Amino acid sequence: MxxxxxxxxxxxxxxxxxxxxxxxxxxxxxxxxxxxxxxxxxxxxxxxxxxxxxxxxxxxxxxxxxxxxxxxxxxxxxxxxxxxxxxxxxxxxxxxxxxxxxxxxxxxxxxxxxxxxxxxxxxxxxxxxxxxxxxxxxxxxxxxxxxxxxxxxxxxxxxxxxxxxxxxxxxxxxxxxxxxxxxxxxxxxxxxxxxxxxxHRDETLLAEAVEESRRSTPTHGAFRVGAVVVTLAGQLFKGYTHETAPHNHAEEEAIAKALAAGARLEGATMYSSMEPCSERRSKPVSCSQLIVKHRFARAVYALAEPDTFVRNRSGEVFRQGGVEVTVIGSLAPLVREINNHLI
Ligand SMILES: NC(=O)c1ccc[n+]([C@@H]2O[C@H](COP(=O)([O-])OP(=O)(O)OC[C@H]3O[C@@H](n4cnc5c(N)ncnc54)[C@H](OP(=O)(O)O)[C@@H]3O)[C@@H](O)[C@H]2O)c1
Missing domain, CATH: 3.40.430.10 (Dihydrofolate Reductase, subunit A)
Structure with missing residues (x-):
């Protein structure tokens, strides 16, 4: 409750x-x-x-x-x-x-x-x-x-x-x-x-990311995803799919806001309603690579990305990049419902 x-x-x-x-x-x-x-x-x-x-x-x-x-x-x-x-x-x-x-x-x-x-x-x-x-x-x-x-x-x-x-x-x-x-x-x-x-706890912050995903418009080319970045200093930045540009992922949007605010991302946690991508057609750098590059400590998500567009292997990227992964499956049904145009 x-x-x-x-x-x-x-x-x-x-x-x-x-x-x-x-x-x-x-x-x-x-x-x-x-x-x-x-x-x-x-x-x-x-x-x-x-x-x-x-x-x-x-x-x-x-x-x-x-x-x-x-x-x-x-x-x-x-x-x-x-x-x-x-x-x-x-x-x-x-x-x-x-x-x-x-x-x-x-x-x-x-x-x-x-x-x-x-x-x-x-x-x-x-x-x-x-x-x-x-x-x-x-x-x-x-x-x-x-x-x-x-x-x-x-x-x-x-x-x-x-x-x-x-x-x-x-x-x-x-x-x-x-x-x-x-x-x-x-x-x-x-x-x-x-x-x-x-x-400031995982379930609540992930639920916030899931709510944020509702702001993205359903399209047949992308999942509706929401992301929340929480820095070690307690700053919070949100983003959702295609928020400012047609090919942007939610994680990129949240990271861009954090960088624009001059926030330090080392040690931060990324909350994504859906597993961050490890491969993408539209851009050379995936969201999981971006998370590793900015030295996030943790990635928390609710639903593994379905194989609709690519086969996601973020687990491998995160393991190699030293990012701890937590999956909170209790929110997965809500993420599926928000993406029922594709799932
Ligand atoms: N501005 C706002 O948003 C807002 C909103 C609400 C209230 N208020 C104001 O807040 C003031 C009242 O606040 P308050 O802090 O004095 O009281 P309160 O939080 O409204 O009520 C406290 C009462 O709850 C009961 N209680 C507390 N712990 C309990 C427990 N472990 N088990 C069972 N019962 C428990 C006790 O009732 P008994 O005494 O009956 O045992 C206690 O006196 C008023 O001035 C009101 O105008 C302002």
């Missing part, structure tokens, strides 16, 4: 101020984008303190977003030790999705109560939801709960929205950027500055 965190802060890192009223941090445009992200998730989780303080409804209201979902309503999840949750809170009363309360004690609430039994509540929650078929969980705070999931290394993606004003109250709750997240994109949503970060 993929875990996505969405959080909004002030320019000085606060998620709220000290007043009893809920602090509005997002612009209209940011709200709209967060609603779209919510609509791509099966469930949304907030901590019990957020339910008590903010009384959020956590529903998807937009009819178009609801209509595009398998089930129009999103399921809601919270967690508590104290059990201090009001059955009249909007968490329980609004929307048609399932409500789940993870609790360390039995409770009488209008929700399914799942007892937490171990020390690692975040892991238990993720495993329980995944075993029930949830594919994407969105966590919207507050900081206590966010830190719990980050500390256990369970967050795949973070969407951080930063408002253009400061709170300036030392006692106000805050969110600090956790270690181990790599910045991928940033943009403005109205006057809110938004950035997207992903976890």
């Amino acid at each position: 993929r875990v996505i965190v969405s959080v909004a802060t002030s320019a000085d890192g606060h998620v709220d101020d000290c007043s009893p009223a809920r602090l509005r941090l997002s612009s209209e445009e940011d709200w709209r984008q967060v609603a779209e992200l919510r609509a791509r998730c099966d469930a949304i989780l907030v901590g019990a303190e957020t339910v008590r303080r903010d009384n959020p409804s956590l529903v998807i209201r937009d009819e178009a977003l609801r209509a595009a979902r398998e089930r129009p309503d999103i399921d809601k999840v919270t967690l508590t030790r104290s059990g201090d949750l009001d059955p009249a809170a909007r968490f329980f009363t609004e929307g048609g999705g399932r409500r789940i309360v993870f609790s360390t004690r039995p409770l009488a609430l209008p929700a399914e109560i799942i007892l937490l039994t171990g020390e690692n509540a975040a892991r238990e929650i993720v495993d329980t939801l995944a075993s029930r078929g949830y594919r994407q969980l969105m966590i919207e705070g507050g900081p206590q709960v966010l830190n719990m999931f980050f500390d256990k290394g369970l967050v795949d993606e973070l969407r951080l929205a930063v408002a253009p004003f400061r709170v300036g109250e030392a006692g106000a709750p805050r969110f600090d950027m956790p270690c181990g997240m790599l910045p991928v994109d940033s943009w403005m949503a109205g006057d809110t500055s938004v950035s997207r970060h992903i976890a």
